[in-house]
Amino acid sequence: MGNEHINVSLRGRTIRVAVYATTVATALAGVGVLAANAKDRNAPPDVRRPAAMKDYQTRYYQLHTDLPADTVTEAKRRLTLMAEEYWARTKSFGGVIRDRMDFFIFKNYADYIEAGTPPDSAGVFMHWTSGGKRNGRMMAILSSPEDWHVVQHEGFHQFVHMTMSGDIPIWSNEGLAEYFGEGIWTGDTFVLGVVPERRLRRVVKLIEQDRMMTPLDMMKLTHEDWNFGLSGRNYDQAWSMVHFLAHGDGGKYQNAYAAFLGAVAKGQPWEKAWIDRFGRDTDKFRNVYSAWWKAQGANPPTEPQTRALVHTMTSFLARAAVLKLKFETSAEFFAAAKDGKLKLDPVKQVALWLPEALLSGALAKVPKAGDWSLDTKAAPKLLLTDPQGGKFVGSYILGEGKVTTQVAYTPPPKSATAPAKPVSGSSSSSDPDPLEE
Numbered sequence: 001m002g003n004e005h006i007n008v009s010l011r012g013r014t015i016r017v018a019v020y021a022t023t024v025a026t027a028l029a030g031v032g033v034l035a036a037n038a039k040d041r042n043a044p045p046d047v048r049r050p051a052a053m054k055d056y057q058t059r060y061y062q063l064h065t066d067l068p069a070d071t072v073t074e075a076k077r078r079l080t081l082m083a084e085e086y087w088a089r090t091k092s093f094g095g096v097i098r099d100r101m102d103f104f105i106f107k108n109y110a111d112y113i114e115a116g117t118p119p120d121s122a123g124v125f126m127h128w129t130s131g132g133k134r135n136g137r138m139m140a141i142l143s144s145p146e147d148w149h150v151v152q153h154e155g156f157h158q159f160v161h162m163t164m165s166g167d168i169p170i171w172s173n174e175g176l177a178e179y180f181g182e183g184i185w186t187g188d189t190f191v192l193g194v195v196p197e198r199r200l201r202r203v204v205k206l207i208e209q210d211r212m213m214t215p216l217d218m219m220k221l222t223h224e225d226w227n228f229g230l231s232g233r234n235y236d237q238a239w240s241m242v243h244f245l246a247h248g249d250g251g252k253y254q255n256a257y258a259a260f261l262g263a264v265a266k267g268q269p270w271e272k273a274w275i276d277r278f279g280r281d282t283d284k285f286r287n288v289y290s291a292w293w294k295a296q297g298a299n300p301p302t303e304p305q306t307r308a309l310v311h312t313m314t315s316f317l318a319r320a321a322v323l324k325l326k327f328e329t330s331a332e333f334f335a336a337a338k339d340g341k342l343k344l345d346p347v348k349q350v351a352l353w354l355p356e357a358l359l360s361g362a363l364a365k366v367p368k369a370g371d372w373s374l375d376t377k378a379a380p381k382l383l384l385t386d387p388q389g390g391k392f393v394g395s396y397i398l399g400e401g402k403v404t405t406q407v408a409y410t411p412p413p414k415s416a417t418a419p420a421k422p423v424s425g426s427s428s429s430s431d432p433d434p435l436e437e
Helices: 021-031 069-090 109-114 147-163 170-181 197-208 215-220 223-228 232-251 254-265 270-278 282-298 303-322 330-338 356-369
Strands: 003-010 013-020 054-057 061-065 101-106 121-130 133-141 371-375 381-385 391-399 402-410
Touching (some): 069 170, 109 133, 147 170, 170 232, 197 232, 197 282, 254 270, 330 381
Parallel strands (some): 101 133
Antiparallel strands (some): 003 121, 054 061, 121 133
């Protein structure tokens, strides 16, 4: 039998646990699961469903949940956009979505545990291979907004397993899962590339104290190594390496990293795939990576978070247009939003409905974001100048039951950039080398 995996997110941290197919039932026997499915010895036990659980078919998922109706609507929208974001970011090396993926979301922790999940966990992805076909199911508890990080993290593991024929290295799999986990949902899209200050502080501290593994040692980790030495440090390092390869030095390494993942997923040994694209000198990678993150610590990036805020408020500006509301100023728009005038009917206008919590959370951030204005020429546009002088322009396109938001960003002139509060921590010449300046 093949090697099977259980991806588990514990409350407060995320881990990946691997077990053999012959021991799946044994591994879960202590948490009150049913007997293994007799029709498929590789499959984990059946799910114990609460009586109130219902089934919903979305574009990419078979959703099973007992959440309230409004939260189900939110979940269906989020999951669709989430899967599309996974695909958009991995299409150069990934696969395609062939079948709807199985997704269970529970509102009560007791029911979630009773369903056959590990104690103290917040999410689990079980996957197995049967008859040469990859299978898997995702189960999560959704009791607070923070739980969406787990859904987005474990959802990526599910997407990779169900759409790709091969595997990617554990540090990249976990790093990318955390990259998506940090993404911000804005109602009509996701904003990725977010660097939370808490995480930036940890990464800078680890680098300054020389407590990171060398990149080569990180790349050598197997699934078993990762599981044996579970640590928040490894997750931070994997995330920071992936983030650097995606965004470092103006996105300089994106194409090489995507090519590396594609080659490994197709069976090329990771060592050769890396050398072919980055050269042999991993110390150079470590130096460039470390210097870039220290620079981020000296000037913490806030553009993704601000971009997400503008996206969110632009989504609600689009809903105002659906309601045929017009405003002369941004102040009028924000006042209408605070007064609850942007609400859509969650039944009659379900395709465009958004949760009130999304709006209230965004409105709380509006005052400190900078100077807002409204361009009322033709279709209204929302304008923001942030404290550093960066300019954001939010616009939208109304489709049939769909809103597409766009945010254009103009960075401030370098001479005008206000210093941010620092975040402190208290090869051979013939090899290709995108790390070379």
